[in-house]
Every structure is written in structure tokens, then in C-alpha cells.
Amino acid sequence: MSEGPVKTSSDSLGPEKMSWVDQIIWFCLKNKLVVWLVTLFVVGWGIYVAPFDWELGGFPRNPVAVDAIPDIGENQQIVFTEWEGRSPQDIDDQITYPLTTALLGIPGVKTVRSYSYFGYSTIFIIFEEKHDFYWSRTRVLEKLSSLPAGSMPEGVQPMLGPDSTPLGQVFWYTLEGRDPDGQPVGGWDLPELRSIQDWHVRYALLSSGGVSEVASIGGFVREYQIDVDPDAMRAYNVRLEDVFNAVRMSNVDVGARTIEVNRVEYLIRGLGFIENLQDVEKIVVRVNENVPVRVKDIAAVSLGPEMRRGALDKEGAEAVGGIVVVRYAANPLEVIKNVKSKIQEIAPGLPSKPVIDYHRVDRGEVEQFAEAQGFEAYASAEINDAAWLSWLRGHERAQWPPWITTSQVTVVPYYDRTGLIYETLGTLNSAIIEEVIITIIVIVVMVTHLRSSILISSVLPLAVLISFIAMKVFGVDANIVSLSGIAIAIGTVVDMGIIICENILKHLDSAGPGEDRLKVVFRASSEVGSAVLTAIATTVVSFLPVFAMTGPEGKLFKPLAFTKTFALMASVIVALTIIPALAHVLLASRIQSRKLMRYILAALFTGGVVTVFAVAWWAGLVLIGFSAYHLSVDYVPPRLRKAGPWLANGAALVLVLVVLTKHWMPLGPDRGLFLNLVFAAIIIGGLLSTYLVFQWTYRFFLAWFLDHKWVYVSAVSLLVLAGLTAWLGFDRVFGVVPAAIGKVGIPAERIRLNPIWVSMAHKFPGFGKEFMPPLDEGSYLYMPTTMPHASVGEALDIIELQDRSIASIPEVDAVVGKVGRAESALDPAPMSMIETVINYKPEYLTDMNGRRLTFKYDEGANEFARDASGALIPDPFGRPYRQWRDHIKSPDDIWQEIVKAAQVPGTTSAPELQPINARIVMLQSGMRAPMGVKVKGPDLETIEKVGLEIEHYLKEVPSVQADAVIADRIVGSAYLEIDINREAIARYGLRIRDVQDVIEVALGGIRLTTTVEGRERYPVRVRYLRELRDRIETLERILVPSMDGTQIPLIQLADIRYVRGPMAIKSEDTFLVSYVLLDKKPGHTEVDVVEDCQRYLQQKLDSGEWSLPAGVSYSFAGSYENQVRAQETLAVVIPVALFIIFLLLYFQFTSYLTTLLVWSGLLVAGSGGFLLLWLYGQPWFLNFDLFGVDMRELFQVHQINLSVAIWVGFLALFGIATDDGVVIATYLDQSFARRRITSIKDIREATLAAGLRRIRPCLMTTATTVLALVPVLTSKGRGADVMVPMAIPSFGGMTIELLTLFLVPVLYCWVKEIKFRMLGQGAAPPAPGES
DSSP states (O other): OOOOOOOOOTTTSOTTTSOHHHHHHHHHHHOHHHHHHHHHHHHHHHHHHOSSOOOOTTOOOOOOOBOSSOOOOOOEEEEEEEOTTOOHHHHIIIIIHHHHHHHTTSTTEEEEEEEEETTEEEEEEEEOTTSOHHHHHHHHHHHHHTOOTTSSOTTOOOEEOOSOOGGGEEEEEEEEEEOTTSOBOOOOOHHHHHHHIIIIIHHHHHTSTTEEEEEEEESOOEEEEEEEOHHHHHHTTOOHHHHHHHHHHTSOOEEEEEEEETTEEEEEEEOOOOOSHHHHHTOEEEEETTEEEEHHHHEEEEEEEOOOSEEEEETTEEEEEEEEEEOTTOOHHHHHHHHHHHHHHHGGGSOEEEEEOTTTOOHHHHHHHHHHHTSOSEETTEEOHHHHHHHHHTSOGGGSOTTEEEEEEEEEEEEEHHHHHHHHHHHHHHHHHHHHHHHHHHHHHHHOOHHHHHHHHTHHHHHHHHHHHHHHHHTOOBSHHHHHHHHTTHHHHHHHHHHHHHHHHHHHHHSOTTSOHHHHHHHHHHHHHHHHHHHHHHHHHHTGGGGGOOHHHHHHHHHHHHHHHHHHHHHHHIIIIIHHHHHIIIIIOOOOOHHHHHHHHHHHHHHHHHHHHHTOHHHHHHHHHHHHHHHSGGGSOHHHHHTHHHHHHHHHHHHHHHHHHHHHOTTOGGGHHHHHHHHHHHHHHHHHHHHHHHHHHHHHHHHHHHHOHHHHHHHHHHHHHHHHHHHHOHHHHSTHHHHHHHTTTSOHHHHHTSHHHHHHHHHOOOOOBOSSOOOOOSEEEEOOBBOTTOOHHHHHHHHHHHHHHHHTSTTEEEEEEEEEOOSSTTOOOOTTBEEEEEEEOOSBOBOTTSOBOEEOEETTTTEEOBOTTSOBOBOTTSEEOBOSOTTOOSHHHHHHHHHHHTOOTTBOOOOOOOHHHHHHHHHHHSOSSSEEEEEEOSSHHHHHHHHHHHHHHHTTSTTBOGGGOEEOOOTTEEEEEEEEOHHHHHHTTOOHHHHHHHHIIIIIOEEEEEEEETTEEEEEEEEEOGGGSSSHHHHHTOEEEOTTSOEEEGGGTEEEEEEEEOSOEEEETTEEEEEEEEOBOTTOOHHHHHHHHHHHHHHHHHHTSSOOOTTOEEEEEETHHHHHHHHHHHHHHHHHHHHHHHHHHHHHHOOHHHHHHHHHHHHHHHHHHHHHHHHHTOTTTTOSEETTEEHHHHTTOOOOOBOHHHHHHHHHHHHHHTHHHHHHHHHHHHHHHHSOOOSHHHHHHHHHHHHHHHHHHHHHHHHHHHHHTHHHHTOOSTTHHHHHHHHHHHHHHHHHGGGHHHHHHHHHHHHHHHHHHHHOTTOOOOOTTOO
16 A cells, blocks of 8 residues: 655644644744854854863853763762871860761761871761752851860861862872973972972962862971970070960061151051061070070070971972862863963962082082172072072073073972863764764765755754753763763764655655645654654653662763753754754755856855865865866766766765774774775775665565564574573573472582583673773872881882882883872871872873874884984874883783882782772772771770781682782871879879970970961971980980979879870771771672672681671771662662653553564663673684784773663663664554555565665664764773773664564564454454554
8 A cells, every 4th residue: 555645734734733843843944044043053152162172263162061080979078177296096085076976967967987197187077969069068167166165175176178079189280490491400498399389389279260279298398496405494494384475475566556747647567577597596585683585595496397297209209299179060171271371370480599510510610600700609608599590591591501500490290180181082072073974974875865964964063062052051061971971872863864854855756846845844844753752752761760860870870861861852953943944955945047056156166175275175075076066067968967966975975984084093093094994994884784785685584584483583582581691691590490400309500510501601601790990090099008107207218119119110101109198188198198199101192182193104124213302203194102012001011010119018009099080989988999898896906906807808809809908007006105193293293284285395396376477477386405305215304394493304203105006096977997908800890809708708707717896897888889879779770761661652652562562672682782792701702803903902892891881871772772663663553554454465565565664764773873883982092991881782782673673573463463363364453452
């Protein structure tokens, strides 16, 4: 039965009778100028907010906020409290515990994690995710301001930490002296650099937009140190209290209002701030018999370093630096740009000094040269900086002596997330561009209509730009995950344009010569408008459950769900508004005036020439070819004229393929353009040829399958079973078989030990589980620990040795290590904790976007050519330069080299972590490892003992890296306790406070006041002379003045002893806790390792070999918890998504049988995804070379674990896997409704006719989806390791999904035949599911 077009037009339907979709299409067709203006506005707005760093020649831009990955850290606030000189136990008893108990009562608090270290307390308050970040800050501030009086020790004030998150540390730098050529030259000591950092650089960078905090690290904070001599104090009858009061009263300015003299107002100011050492020495402490006793009479005054709890080392030398922390919700890329702009602004004003190389000149020659130039070389013993700088700046570099240069303080980044962000965006940008180009190729080949191809292709860039606009409006940040949503939606986006354009072409071909083309276009667009909306609704709704995710998995994948939804909705908007209007112009309208047409074509030709040189050569060639063909078409022979469209399509195909190859270069630039072009043609041509062969042979195979339904359905069922087995594992799927056989008397183990069973279980073990694939950040954060009793000097010696060893690895670019903490509440690190940032070189030299650079290669010499200076010579036709040694194949190999080089006695090993991942892990779980054990108990000694026992047992677990298992050594720090004897001090009339004051001053000193020196501030500290406090014997002789002036040795008043105590005290919700850190061996997943450890420890408990003391418990924690929580969420989300898809299909067909037939395509597609994941783990899959390139390496074939990224890929697959089934089933219903069925033969003919009618658009939509993912699967830049796993399920599922083009017709026909037989011969059966 023939099929006629649906007669729907603006004439037959008035506006009140049109659907809202029809009204939109009709309005756009009638108001094209409005459509063009809105389109231009959208393009401009999209470019204005696009996240990519496009240079637009001064065009202002406000891009979407950009970072490398989403911030999946918890909603947490930090309370930091400093109490100088106090032990961890004092801090915990008097600060941490009272604050923790108070903060637990804040609404919305999930847990409170506390740390007590020497001199400070850090408390992390983790809130429930539903609460806003700044709302939670307000609640914490309210609680802190309402603490009862006396809650904190006198003078102690808790502070709220910076408004930032774990990912906020985006820019780390050091301060170095550099010569005019930018080479390190030194010349600055650590106190000088620290002063410049604290009082100049830090505040300048803090003024940059979006910066929350700039934390200083390394060097020495300068302080005035008054080292009193107790003997001198006794001789002058001076007490410590006298010194305290005198110093405080001698560092003050006053103001005395104003006076008026001769009609002029003068401001009165009394100057009295300490400005130098002499001012301190001249302070009068007391007067004895009219003779002033000054500070210098009883003490030695000097400038020295303040006690520090952190230090920085760069490649074996101490350094000074800072950490820039981004404010919450700020754009990290924009903030880093602001910081760099501020650095450029302040760079010329940073201090400089002359540096003389005394290896090349002696002092006499220096003085002789300076005298000849008319200035003094030295001021006293020091070099005359001002005179030398004046002379050097006044002369050209060529006139400088070779032994002198200038050293200017320079800000040198050593961790800059800009590179990671640019490379990640570059990877995504390349993937999206390549997807768009491949999609255009598919359209050109399968549509074979150039103007339609151009029309359909216009959907892609417009949909992407609209997605960027929506991201900006809804506040969705751009990162590797969110932009992947657009990347994996590209193939689906173009489907809308294909459906609309194909229907318009069909209607235009069948329309009469006098029929109004505007109405024809409207009728064609209206006919499929609702179908387009239904298809998109299925895909969009399939992602709705993602919005229900919470916690880290929600933060990770909600942005992807948003961007994919934005892209799909944008494609519908473009398809229903712009494409009909554009189709009427390009496909249906003709210019009647030949003269006008020639003018337009000539203008296009001229524009093409300009475009070749000014914009893009390929775009110019398109314009030139199009205009030249139509200008000369009248002179072309008729036979050739008929071949014109085919030639145009062929030329366009070749041109687009060349453009794709130049951008993609799948085999690498070193293989040359030709081989890459051939490879691209093989991959794309091979897949397209498969689809075309499938289309041509579809009639034969469908007819055969209709005659042999059992064979086909059985084959598909086996495929689904194979996918299930790949997912769950052979033993789990078929485990019921041994159990069933065991019931009849055959031992189950006999079946399981059968060689066939063992072989299948080995081949199909099931997939491992992890939260997310690791992101290669291009750097590592190496975090070993030293012994808890190690001093600052010892820790620095260790880190200097480690940094020099690591820096010697050829693949390492820079090494900067930190011991202790930076001056930030975000960095609660003890002195035993080492953090070394190791930036390693990329495998090949790349540009800022991560694309490989090519250099000239000398084939004869078999080496890279170099210029006179030894530098590589750039060459667009050359080879990429590999920077790694031959045996280094991956970053994991570099990590192994780092571990070997960093082995130093007295330090532990460290888990493999990268900076972003490490920060998230540390501030999420409190541990510096991706997984570990938290031991809670009643006291520190007990939990340390249990932790060490767990460490011993976990080292025996086969999947655990034994040398990375580390339990906290809690009670291992060295304490010198001075236990005051109350009876002894009572005999001398002393109080505890009297003795404590002497102890405090004698050892640590007391900070009395702060100097004001311009913009700089320095503390003033009083303490005993160093020789009286550097040994226990001298401590015993410290004299304590009694009430009558008698000086009593401290040993007579107190017991002095060495003991072991805690270096740090950790607690959660007030319960003491210790950590046992562990790491997995290569080839194992975190979830599997934790499950192995849990089983092993439980076995030890069950066997009685190990027991837990009373009040002690343990639990596993770390980033693996995210996977467990995500797994629980997905167990609900995925069934809900499948159910929603089923409901949508039912509303479309109103037949449960038809719905089930279409819905069964999800099972087939899902099995395809699982089978491709399984193939990626097989050593033989793609194990061959093509053109000298390993295909496994090209497509990054390796074992892939089930992660949240994989499941999100499956959700994306489920949304599109039913599209072809919907199209086929819809037309099957229409075909059977129009036919009179009288026999089984009629049923099969109707089924065959329906399948043939819709095979072409179904193949086109499938081909665009599959081929568009090929560039993603070959991506190798930063972020590809996250993007590729998300694409694999869709690629594998949509490849197998072709079977639904047979499955739906076969099952539909089968149901019809059954009903036909049940109803009897000659009756026309209703549609499946009808009552």
C-alpha cells in the first residue's frame, strides 16, 4: 500500500488549530530576518562566554568558569586556633575538645574532624551537601561568637579558615634571585626573601580578583631577640617582669591632636616605635641609684629567626615561596590570569641588588673598578648596593664587567594549574572539533546532497554555542567532565538535523511544480516535529536520575548531565527554528535574475579568495569551488553537468577528510600527512562502508531472519548473556549450575575445578570497581613521613637529599618539597610530614593546549637537527620530540623511578597521588592516602598499638603494596617534661605561675610586642641566652627568683625527664582516632583491595589470632567510600532511568508489547558496551601494528574498571539506544495500519517494507553517533583518561545496536504471526498489546 504525505499546512490549519510546535516552525519560516538576527546574537553570545581561551582581536569576553576537574570536596569549614608554644595535649585539652563539642551542635553538621598539633589546632566541620557554602560559614561564625566566657585560654582567639575548597590551591611559587637573562643567580638570604614575600608579594597577590588567601612557606620570619642573662639580671636586681614592661612601654607612638600656628593646622605625633636593634638596646629597664639599667646591660639583642613549623626546599636548596588559594565559586583560570597579571605588574618594583662573582675577581679589583667609575665599591664591609645598581642601570649590558650582574627577586611558579586546564580544554576542544568534522563526513556520504550536508552540519556549532550560553546562565563550570557531556552528545545532536532535512528533501522531491515551497517546508518540518521532541525527551529523561546523585558522585556528574541536556535541547531548538528557515532558503528558493545571481556568485568567489589567506584555506576553497562551478555551469556539457552534484560531494568529502586529518593526526605528526590521511580514510571509510553494505544487504538478511526467527533470537540472547558474563563474571552468572548439580549428589567443587570452568572463570572474571579513572595531572605529590621525633633540621636534611635525588631523574622537570605547614588553615601538617611536588616532563614536547610540536629531523644522521645554540628547530613536517627514555612508557614508570630515588633511611614510602587528587583525599577523609583504616579508641597508646597490629596484617594481603602500609606513630615524639614539685615551691613561697614564667622565658621565650617599620611588622621576643637552654644540664641550673630575691636552681623545684608523647592528636566527633594508610598494587582496584583487607582482618578476628581491646573499633575509609556510595546510588538510579524510558516508550506506542520490543534494544546495546569493555582488557585485542603504529597504544587499550564514569556512559547509551527501535516500531504500526493482512506472507511483507523504509535514517543516526566517538577513543591529552571510559559504552553499545534494526522487526512480526494464528485465518490482528 502506498504511503501519502500528511496534509498539514497553514491553510488547512489555522493558528488556533496548530500545535505549539507547528506555530514555532511557521513563525520562523515567515520571519526569517528575526531568525537570522537571533542566530547572530546567539553566535556572538556563545563566543563571548565560550570556556576556551579564544583570541578574538580585542573582542571582550566573559567565559564560563574553568577548572581541570569538578570540585568534589565536601562542604566543609575550617576553624584554626593558634596557641604558641603549647604541646598537642594542651591544645587538645583546652582548645580542640571544647571547640569540637560546641561545633557539633551547629545545624546541618555531618561530622567534625579535629587535629591538635604543636602550637595550633585545626578543626574541619563537614556539613551536609544540601547546605550552601556561605550559609555554613555564617553558622560557624555565629557559634564562635557565642562561645561562653572562659571557653578558651586567655589571649586565644579561634579563626575561621579561608573561604576556599580542597581544590583552591591553584598556584604555588618560589621567590628567587634572577639575573637580567632570567637565570638563577642567588644573592638573597632566606630572611630577606621571607620579608619580601610577607610584606610585598603576598599582599599584592591577595589583591588579585578571586584570591581568598596567599599563604607563605619557607625561609625565616625575622624577629628581635632579647636574650637575657640571669646573672646580669641578678646583679642589677632586675626581674623578668621589669624587662617585659620596659620593652612594651618603649614601642609606642602617640598622637596629641592638633595645634594652630599662624593660621596653619599642625598634626602632633609622638614617635616611639622601635626601628632597629639600637632602639631595643637603649631601652631603660630600671634605674639603680640614678643610674639607668638598659637592655644591653642585661641581655644580648640581635635579629634572628622566629621558630618555624614549616620549610621549603627546591631541588636541594632551601627556598621561600607562597601558595595562592582561590575563593569558593571563583573561576580558577581567570584567577590565575589575574595573579599572573599582578606578578607582571609588581615585577619591575621587586628589590634588586648587585651580585659579584668572587671566583672571577678579588676585592681589590672590584674597588679599583669602582674608583675608576667614580663611586665607592663598599659601604663598610658590605657591598655598596645603591651605587652599584645606579651604575649598572645607567650602562648597557655589554659595558658591565663579566664578574658582576644584578639579582632581582622574581616570582617563579612551580605548580601552575593553568597548564593542566589548558591541556584538558585542548583535549576536549580537539575532540569536539574532530567529532564535528567526522559527523560532516558521515552526512556528506550518506545524504549525498551537498547543500543538505551544509544545512545539517550547521546544527553542531550552534548547539555547542547554545550549550555554552546555558552553562553560563545556570552557573555550570567547564571542566573535563562537564565538557565531556557535550563531546559524547555530538553524534546525537546532529540526528535532529538529519531527521528534519531528510523529510524536507522528500517532500520537496514529491511536491508539484506550482506548489508553494514555503508550505512544503512547513509541512515536512511539522510532520516530524513531534517525533523529534519525543526522541530527545527519551535521551534527556534518561539522564534525569543523574541529577538525583549526591555527594562527590553528584558533584562530579551533575555538570555532565546539565551539559548533555543543554546540547540536546539546543539541537531541538536549532532543528525546529533555524533549519526550516535555512532549508527554505538553500533548498527551496531560487534567484530568478541571472544577472543578480552572477553578482552574488562573483562576490562569493572574491570572499573565498580572501578567506583562503585571512581565515582558513579550506573554508576559502569551499566558497571558491561553489561559486566557480555555478558561474561556469552553463558552459559545462550536459553529461558532465549531471555528474556535477556527485563531483561536488566527492570534492567536499576529500576536502573535509584532509581538514580532519590535519587536525586529528591519529598516527602522530611523525607519520606525515599522507599516512594519516590514509589511516583516517580506512577507519572512517571502513565503518561507513560497513553501514552502506548493511543498508544494501538489509532486505536479504531481514527476510531470512523473518523466516528463521528462532535462530536470530537465540543468537541475540547469547550475545546478551555474553555481555552479562563479561560484566558480572562467569562464576557469578553460572554459579547456580554447580549448586544445582550438587543437589543431585555430584560435588560442586568438582564442577568448579573442571578445566573448562576454570578457563572460563579466568577469561571472564568480572570487572573491577573504582570511583573514577585517575586523571593524569602531569605532576605527583610525593608524601612520605619522617620519624615523629625528627627536628626541623633533620627533616630539611632528608628533603634536600630526596629532592636532589628526584631531580636527577631525566623525566623530572622540577622538584619542590615542603616539610611542615604553610601559613594557612588549609595546611594542617606536622613537621614529620613531607610534601614534594614533582612536575614531570610530557612524553613529547607540546604546546600550551597539549598538542605535540614537531621539529626538523635529519634522516641521514638519524637525529634531530639543532641550531647554533643547540635548540631544536621547529618544522611543521618534522617529527615530535620524545623527552622520556626508551624504557619509560607511562607516568607509572616515572613514579617507580621516583620511589627508587627517594628512598632515604628514616622515611616511609608514600602512595601514588597527584596534587588535585591528594588535596581532595586529604580534606575529605583526613588521610594522605586514597584508602586506609581509621582506628578509634579510648586512649592514644591503645589505638597506636592496634594500628601497628593492623599494619602488620595488612602487609600480608596479596593485593596490598606492602611498603606503602603505614600506621600512625602517635606516641613517638620526644618530650622534655618539667614536673613542678608543689611541696618544694611552697617552701620558697613560690606559685606555679612564677616557675612557669621562668620556664617559658628561658626556653621558648615570650613575644612581647611588634615593631612597626613602614609596611613591615616584626615581633620582639625575650628569652634566656642560648647557652643556658641548649642542654638538659644547663636547664637544671636555670635560676628561679623567690619572694625574697633568693635564686633557686630549677632542679630543686621540679623533676626534669625525657618521655615519649604525641606529635599530633586526631579525633572525629570528639573520639580519638589514628590512621593506617595503605595503597594497592598495580592491576588492582581500590574497592577490591579494601574488600580483600576487610575479609583478611575478619578472618584473623574469627580465628582468635587477633582481638580488639575493649572500646576500640576500626573502619576503612578513603576515596573508595565514594565508589561504595556511588554504587548504592547507581543501584537505584539506573533502574529508575530504565523505568522512565519504558514509560516514555509506552506513552509513545500505548502498547506494552511494542514497548517491550523496543525496550529490549537496551539489553542488546548494554551487552555491546560490556563486551567492548571486556575486549579492552584482553591482551590480543587490537594487538597489531598499522603503518608502524601500535593500535593498542593508539586506542589506549588496557584494563578498564567499572567506575561512575562508565555507568554515566551507559546512561548516555540508554538514552539513545532506543531511537532506532522507536523509528522502526513507529513505522511498523503505520505500515500494518494501512495494510489488509490476510496471511503470514502479508505480515512478513509488511514488516519488510517498514524496515526498508526507515533503514537509511536509522543507519545515519547510528553512524553519526559511532563515528563521532572515534576521535574521543584516540584522545591522548590531559583529561582523555577520564573522557575515554565514558565513550566506550556508547561506542560498543551503538555498534551492537544495529542488531535492533533486525530485532524489533523480527519480534514485532513474531507477535503478529502468533496473534494471527490465534485469531484465525483471514482476521487482521491488532497492533501488539492492543486489547
